[in-house]
Amino acid sequence: MIIWSIAKTTVGDALRKKVLQIFLVVAIGLIIISLSFSQTLSFSSRAGSSTDIMLVKSFGLGLMAVAAWLISLVMGVTLIPQEIERRTIYTILSKPVKRYEFIIGKYLGAILTLAINVGIMGVVFIAVCVFKAMTAEPPPTPQETGIPVVGMEQVGLFDWNMVWGVIMIYFQFMVLSSVVLFLSVVLTPTVNFFMGLGVYIVGVMAPLTETLAGPDVKLHFLLKGFYKVLHTVVPNFDKFNITNPLLHPETQVKSIPVYTGIVTLYAILYALVMMLLAVIVFRKKEV
Amino acid sequence: MADAISVRGLTKVYGGRLKDSVAAVDNISFTVAEGEVFGFIGPNGAGKTTTIKILLGLLFPTSGEAEVLGRPAGDIETKRRISYLPESPYFYEHMTGAEVIDFYCRLFRMDAAARKQKTQELLERVGLAEDGNRTLRQYSKGMLQRIGIAQALINDPDLLFLDEPTSGLDPMAHKDITELIASLGKQGKTVFLSSHQLGDVETVCDRVAIINRGRIVKIGTLDDLLRAGRTVVTLAKPTDELVDKLKPHAERVSVDGELVRFYVESEEDVYSMLEAARGKATLVSVVPQRQTLEDLFVEIVREVRK
Numbered sequence: 001m002i003i004w005s006i007a008k009t010t011v012g013d014a015l016r017k018k019v020l021q022i023f024l025v026v027a028i029g030l031i032i033i034s035l036s037f038s039q040t041l042s043f044s045s046r047a048g049s050s051t052d053i054m055l056v057k058s059f060g061l062g063l064m065a066v067a068a069w070l071i072s073l074v075m076g077v078t079l080i081p082q083e084i085e086r087r088t089i090y091t092i093l094s095k096p097v098k099r100y101e102f103i104i105g106k107y108l109g110a111i112l113t114l115a116i117n118v119g120i121m122g123v124v125f126i127a128v129c130v131f132k133a134m135t136a137e138p139p140p141t142p143q144e145t146g147i148p149v150v151g152m153e154q155v156g157l158f159d160w161n162m163v164w165g166v167i168m169i170y171f172q173f174m175v176l177s178s179v180v181l182f183l184s185v186v187l188t189p190t191v192n193f194f195m196g197l198g199v200y201i202v203g204v205m206a207p208l209t210e211t212l213a214g215p216d217v218k219l220h221f222l223l224k225g226f227y228k229v230l231h232t233v234v235p236n237f238d239k240f241n242i243t244n245p246l247l248h249p250e251t252q253v254k255s256i257p258v259y260t261g262i263v264t265l266y267a268i269l270y271a272l273v274m275m276l277l278a279v280i281v282f283r284k285k286e287v
Numbered sequence: 288m289a290d291a292i293s294v295r296g297l298t299k300v301y302g303g304r305l306k307d308s309v310a311a312v313d314n315i316s317f318t319v320a321e322g323e324v325f326g327f328i329g330p331n332g333a334g335k336t337t338t339i340k341i342l343l344g345l346l347f348p349t350s351g352e353a354e355v356l357g358r359p360a361g362d363i364e365t366k367r368r369i370s371y372l373p374e375s376p377y378f379y380e381h382m383t384g385a386e387v388i389d390f391y392c393r394l395f396r397m398d399a400a401a402r403k404q405k406t407q408e409l410l411e412r413v414g415l416a417e418d419g420n421r422t423l424r425q426y427s428k429g430m431l432q433r434i435g436i437a438q439a440l441i442n443d444p445d446l447l448f449l450d451e452p453t454s455g456l457d458p459m460a461h462k463d464i465t466e467l468i469a470s471l472g473k474q475g476k477t478v479f480l481s482s483h484q485l486g487d488v489e490t491v492c493d494r495v496a497i498i499n500r501g502r503i504v505k506i507g508t509l510d511d512l513l514r515a516g517r518t519v520v521t522l523a524k525p526t527d528e529l530v531d532k533l534k535p536h537a538e539r540v541s542v543d544g545e546l547v548r549f550y551v552e553s554e555e556d557v558y559s560m561l562e563a564a565r566g567k568a569t570l571v572s573v574v575p576q577r578q579t580l581e582d583l584f585v586e587i588v589r590e591v592r593k
Contacts, residue, residue, distance in 0.1 A: 009382070013381060087374075091438060095395065096366040097366075
């Protein structure tokens with residue numbers, strides 16, 4: 001009950017933050033505008049070909065990821081320090097509230113806020129994809145063009161892969177939120193922002209750190225060890241980037257639901273470990 | 288009477304073992320009896336808030352011991368029986384007054400019916416029954432302070448920590464909150480009051496501790512701390528000869544037209560002066576002045592600074 005009360009209050013507070021509202025509105029605006037981008041940039045003279053829709057999907061997923069990244073980072077770094085600065089933490093922790101309840105409540109509030117934001121963007125994005133597919137003109141026949149047609153196939157109205165894409169974006173930034181929330185217990189917001197940024201960049205470059213830590217690259221053993229630790233400790237955000245497999249499902253991943261299930265499990269486990277560390281550190285944190 | 292608060296050799300050093308470390312609280316010891324209204328006063332940065340935070344378990348002492356209601360400071364079970372109003376509290380602005388109280392009620396695991404009843408009762412008690420459905424964004428500073436008081440009364444606490452509860456309030460709100468604190472004292476609650484409003488402290492507190500630079504420099508009941516003070520003897524048209532004769536009895540002499548005021552420390556000197564002045568000047572008044580807490584505070588802080 002206490003955790004849920006703190007989470008609900010956190011959501012109410014976070015949803016009213018102007019900066020987060022701006023990220024959301026700009027992202028939604030750009031997703032809608034992407035409808036006309038694709039027509040302008042289309043390689044086809046006919047609107048609504050599979051190439052057009054692919055452009056809308058790719059652009060939308062990328063944009064949502066950027067918005068969710070900004071939301072999780074900005075929200076995560078301010079969550080605990082702001083409570084201390086505004087002194088709300090004093091009236092809460094002087095009540096019979098255990099410190100772990102406070103931390104978990106704040107994190108739950110953060111990921112619920114992220115879910116609401118990603119959910120709203122996701123609904124708009126999928127609606128845009130459906131609208132694009134609905135307004136698609138029939139693809140030209142080989143008889144019309146005189147040559148075999150590539151990238152102009154008629155597409156279905158609803159693409160389930162886009163739902164998986166939105167879910168992956170959510171879990172990716174749920175993990176980042178857990179990292180910055182843990183760091184916010186020990187770092188100032190500014191330092192935490194750059195640490196969070198660094199963690200995300202290293203996490204996205206996980207294949208590179210894996211290669212550098214592997215036997216194929218000759219490096220000093222200390223440097224190799226460093227890359228090994230980096231690859232092990234920093235969350236592998238590359239796993240969540242499934243835009244290409246989603247747009248070309250036949251080429252890279254056999255079963256998107258199975259793959260996303262495994263990655264979701266990874267995200268939940270990683271977030272749990274981060275929360276455990278945050279709870280341990282926060283037990284002795286002076287506020 | 289048992290101790291509500293017991294502090295022994297409490298020290299809090301910020302900055303660890305580095306050269307620039309500062310002892311915000313330096314080896315202080317005191318007790319507060321149950322049912323006592325205890326004033327904790329000192330200049331800014333004296334260590335008042337640090338002491339309160341240690342007692343609430345928000346900060347951890349570098350050394351020494353602190354017990355609240357017979358258990359170590361910060362104990363979760365003790366928190367069911369205490370409450371805290373921080374200086375200039377901030378609550379979530381998007382919530383209404385009633386929602387804020389409901390939120391704090393939830394932290395005590397109250398069920399819905401109890402929360403509803405308690406919220407209504409507290410809003411009425413702090414004079415916000417009509418404003419309970421307005422968001423805090425629309426509240427004045429005085430109203431926010433009342434909400435702060437209301438959240439501090441949710442659990443009908445045995446011990447309240449109030450940090451500058453009347454700071455920045457208009458005279459009406461100031462008076463209401465001072466009266467509320469006095470009424471809590473009469474109900475047998477223990478109140479630990481930290482304030483710069485020395486008049487309030489003098490009005491409501493049974494005992495006072497003065498802390499300066501992390502050390503308690505004076506502690507006791509107001510009667511013990513505030514000495515009887517001086518007496519002002521005012522004479523009209525005394526001769527120069529008489530004034531010269533009386534001067535050695537007075538600490539200070541001031542002339543205001545035909546009136547001459549003698550500030551006299553001891554009662555014996557007052558009687559000697561009156562005897563000497565009989566028939567040589569007109570006696571206008573003899574006014575005994577008790578030292579105020581503010582006088583004592585200024586005197587002590589100045590002395591320590593010297």
